[in-house]
Amino acid sequence: MMFGSFPWPCIHDADGIFSISIEREGGFFRYRRTCQDSHVEKTLISEGSAVFIHPVEPINLPKEVTRILEIVFPPVFIAPESEKTVFLVFPVEIGVFIEKNGDYVLLDVFSLCQPKYSLYGSPENGVITRFCQSRVSDTVPVIDPAREGVLQLTLRNTGRNWVEVSRAVFDSYFMPLYFDTGAAMTGEMTIFSKMIAETRLQEQPLRDGMTLAIPVIQARKILMVDVEKKSFLMEHGVG
Numbered sequence: 606m607m608f609g610s611f612p613w614p615c616i617h618d619a620d621g622i623f624s625i626s627i628e629r630e631g632g633f634f635r636y637r638r639t640c641q642d643s644h645v646e647k648t649l650i651s652e653g654s655a656v657f658i659h660p661v662e663p664i665n666l667p668k669e670v671t672r673i674l675e676i677v678f679p680p681v682f683i684a685p686e687s688e689k690t691v692f693l694v695f696p697v698e699i700g701v702f703i704e705k706n707g708d709y710v711l712l713d714v715f716s717l718c719q720p721k722y723s724l725y726g727s728p729e730n731g732v733i734t735r736f737c738q739s740r741v742s743d744t745v746p747v748i749d750p751a752r753e754g755v756l757q758l759t760l761r762n763t764g765r766n767w768v769e770v771s772r773a774v775f776d777s778y779f780m781p782l783y784f785d786t787g788a789a790m791t792g793e794m795t796i797f798s799k800m801i802a803e804t805r806l807q808e809q810p811l812r813d814g815m816t817l818a819i820p821v822i823q824a825r826k827i828l829m830v831d832v833e834k835k836s837f838l839m840e841h842g843v844g
Contacts, residue, residue: 610656620650629701656703660700662780672778675773676749679741685764691742694755700713702819721736722734730841732765734774750786770844773792779806779819781808783791
């Protein structure tokens with residue numbers, strides 16, 4: 606099992622993909638994590654009650670450069686005044702949280718995916734994005750859950766012209782992630798023209814029985830955020 610909650614202390618091996626342990630050493634606890642060639646050790650001087658290994662918003666590595674995720678995919682054409690649901694993939698980052706008395710702390714973030722960044726829009730008015738390329742399908746794709754999650758995206762064309770769509774941009778400050786054997790999100794893109802669209806992620810699992818992951822924003826105690834802003838306005842094109 607890759608994701609879930611585990612007792613404190615713990616030793617967890619995710620099928621050889623990564624391993625995590627928290628073990629007592631004298632009066633302290635030692636956290637160790639191995640993933641590919643990456644090895645991390647941290648000393649914990651306080652005891653927690655549980656360890657959570659959850660998928661997290663894929664914008665944290667190698668550090669939080671941006672809060673915007675951009676997914677680029679092969680072009681699809683959507684007819685006027687119509688909607689269609691497609692399935693994309695996004696890179697998975699894995700967070701390790703410790704909890705005590707209902708308080709969560711993000712201890713570690715790692716990934717098997719090499720992060721890439723891009724610019725959505727012009728150098729004067731654009732935004733830096735965490736960039737990823739995706740295939741597109743009309744059914745839930747087969748994925749490598751250690752590297753990819755599934756995004757179910759409803760495209761809704763409100764205009765009177767056909768529109769070519771090949772990118773979706775999201776704000777990670779409202780990015781509900783769900784998991785079971787893999788990670789998933791659901792969202793929608795309302796298209797007004799070939800230049801303007803609005804994206805929104807939803808508090809809705811891809812399938813029944815999935816668990817809502819702990820948001821990084823909650824663990825980092827980021828308070829200066831407009832929590833009511835749950836959408837992103839794409840003003841630099843959808844293609």
